[in-house]
Amino acid sequence: MEVVEEDPYRFRIARRARMRVPGVVFASRDLLSHAEKALEQVVNVAALPGIVGASYAMPDVHWGYGFPIGGVAATDVADGGVVSPGGVGFDISCGVRLLAADCDRTAIGPALPAIMDGLGQDTPRGAVTGAVWHLGSDRLLERVLAGGSRYAVEEGHGEDGDLRRCEDDGAVADADTGQVGARARERGLGQVGSLGSGNHFLEVQEVAEVYDEPVAAAFGLALGQVCVMIHCGSRGLGHQICSDHVRAMDRAMRRYGIEVPDRQLACAPVDSPEGRAYLGAMAAAANYARANRQLLGELSRRVFRREAGVRLTLVYDVSHNLAKIEEHEVDATPRTLCVHRKGATRALPPGHPDLPADLRGVGQPVLIPGTMGTCSYVLTGVPRGEAFHSTCHGAGREKSRHQAARGVSGRELRSRLEARGIAVRASSWRGLAEETPEAYKDVSAVVEASEGAGLCRRVVRLVPLGVVKG
């Protein structure tokens, strides 16, 4: 495959064969050398009906189901543009929530072990079912699917200021709960307020470096400040919705005469019964994920208040697996696009109307979870951001789970982390070993390339004090 360096941190794959648009990869040379296999998927995505601009890849791109993880693709709704569940991923609206404590590391120090014990005991996690909120009935699940974080806050699981610091004010509009199947509902009923497993985590962190003090201050962040970062998604419910709609679209494609280079790119026109059905179900799953993070945030607040008398304020909540109908200019013409971000984070620039008033001057907080035991970042959107205002989402896996677990035992990894002063509360040794930092790309290199490519700007770097793992 011919990949041409256009600028430092920007590479182009020229159009050929079935590609409707070129591929654009934002990466350093080093990161690009790890992404070769995923670039085949970038090329495949470029063949989607209605795709505009380019098939984009972020610096943390890696192999995924059909679409690469770290991919961004937008289709023109009025020009036969399609929506594809593979362009969102199985974990619909997987994302990150960051809360800031009203104290710094030195003040909280003595209470940290009790806080970690409290979080470790109270956070439902791992592959098994268990939740903070026992819905008990399909009627209440229906409200979660329609109302997301907003419904959780209305029911007392949150504070007044929370919703304006959530993407979409805490709930995606246009959820069509009628498109959420019985199996998805069954799986979702007992998991609202649970972390899950894999790379999902809850971390207590400290702001270790501030790159832009005025923007950090607008976000409510300062050097030394204690934070809580929560990375999780829509659990079994989102997974089931993705499976159900991939199957429906696989059947529908022939009827619409759509041909794609990989069956995993199953899709349907946005403006079709199947396209609308998926988008409605996807929005419901997105609301479930938002409610999930809202409840885990509340759980953290309770533990911090109980163990240390510390208050937590929401900085932001943003998803990195979602398709959204957005207005963008294409060739100087405003168009309505379906923007797929899979392992890519929306990064609104300063002045964007979708930002809350108190952030309008500085841009959207972009939350980047690092690998366990390394660091995480808060970035912000920039004017003229490319790829429809998108940037990276994290470190990006490099080694398989199996490879990772072969290299280190869970017990050994925990002692390594604890020796560095990081408290570990894991639910499975095997799960911990699979998430060893060596299995991932360097999140700092990913963030550096994203900033270098002009997709975002660094605001602060966070380091872990304690980690709760599924």
Place this chain on the structure above:
DNA sequence: ATGTAC
């Protein structure tokens, strides 16, 4: 990521 296969 995921009741790690239907």
